Amino acid sequence: MVPLSYYLLLSGFLFACGVVGFLIKRNIITIFMSIELMLNGVNLSFVAFAAHWHALAGQVFVFFVMVVAAAEAAVGLAIIISVYRTRETLNVDQVNLLKL
Amino acid sequence: MNFHLILFLAFGAVCVGGAVNLLAQRHPINSALSLIAVMAALAGEYLLLGAEFVAAVQVIVYAGAIMVLFVFVIMLLNAGEEEETKGSRVAILFGVPGMLIASVLMAWVVLRHSGTEAVAIGALPGNPTDLAQLLFHDFLLPFEVTSVLILIAIMGAVVLASKPDSTAGKVE
Incomplete structure (x- = not known):
C-alpha cells in the first residue's frame, strides 16, 4: 500500500522539474518538452486522486489533458519550424521579435 | 515494505x-x-x-x-x-x-x-x-468539443508549417 502523499510528492517534483527546465533551458524544443513534463506531473495527480476518492471522472480528465497536449504539440512544433525557417536559430535569446 | x-x-x-x-x-x-x-x-x-x-x-x-x-x-x-x-x-x-x-x-x-x-x-x-x-x-459534450479543438489544431499546424511563399501563391 502506497500513501496518496507519495504520489502527490512525485507529481509535484515532476512539475517543479518542468518549471525549472522552462526557466533555465535556452533551446526552444527543450523548453517545449519541459511543458510536456509539467502536464505529465499534473496527470499523475489526477489519476492518484481518482484512485483515492474512487471517482473515475479523474481518469477521464487525463484523456482531455492528453488531447490538449497533442494539439499543443502539433501547433507548437509547427510554430518552431516556422520560426527556424525565418531566424535560422533555436535559441530563445535570439528570438526577440514577435514578427515572423 | x-x-x-x-x-x-x-x-x-x-x-x-x-x-x-x-x-x-x-x-x-x-x-x-x-x-x-x-x-x-x-x-x-x-x-x-x-x-x-x-x-x-x-x-x-x-x-x-x-x-x-x-x-x-x-x-x-x-x-x-x-x-x-x-x-x-x-x-x-x-x-x-x-x-x-x-x-x-x-x-x-x-x-x-x-x-x-x-x-x-x-x-x-x-x-x-x-x-x-x-x-x-x-462527458459526451466535452468529448465532442475536443474534436473541434483537434480540427483547429490540424488546420493551424498545416498553415504554420507550410512554406510562406506556397501559401501566398494559393491565396492569390
Whole structure:
C-alpha cells in the first residue's frame, strides 16, 4: 500500500522539474518538452486522486489533458519550424521579435 | 515494505532520474529520450493506481505519438547543443533555488494536509468499459468539443508549417 502523499510528492517534483527546465533551458524544443513534463506531473495527480476518492471522472480528465497536449504539440512544433525557417536559430535569446 | 511500495519506488526512481537528466543534458535529443523514459515509468505508476487504460493510452499517445513528433522535429531542424549565454546563467541563478523552494513548500503542504491512507491496488474499477460509459455518456459534450479543438489544431499546424511563399501563391 502506497500513501496518496507519495504520489502527490512525485507529481509535484515532476512539475517543479518542468518549471525549472522552462526557466533555465535556452533551446526552444527543450523548453517545449519541459511543458510536456509539467502536464505529465499534473496527470499523475489526477489519476492518484481518482484512485483515492474512487471517482473515475479523474481518469477521464487525463484523456482531455492528453488531447490538449497533442494539439499543443502539433501547433507548437509547427510554430518552431516556422520560426527556424525565418531566424535560422533555436535559441530563445535570439528570438526577440514577435514578427515572423 | 511490500511489493506495491517497491514497484512504486522503482518507477518513481526512473521518473525522478529521467526528469533530472532532462535538465542536465545539453543536447535536445538526449532530453527527448529521457522524457520518453519518464513517460514510460509514469505508465507503470498508472498501472499501480489501477488505471490500466490510461496507462495504455499514455504509452501510445504520449511516449509514442507526441515524442515521435518531437524527435522528428529535432532531426528535421538538425538541432545541436545549446550554447551557454548570459540569459541562461541568470536563469540558472534564479531558477534552481526557486525550484528548490517550491519543491520543499509543496512537500511540506502535501505531507501536512493529506492523510496517509493507502491507495489500494485494484480497488477502483478502471477498466475500459466503465471508462467508456463515463466518457461517451456523462462527458459526451466535452468529448465532442475536443474534436473541434483537434480540427483547429490540424488546420493551424498545416498553415504554420507550410512554406510562406506556397501559401501566398494559393491565396492569390
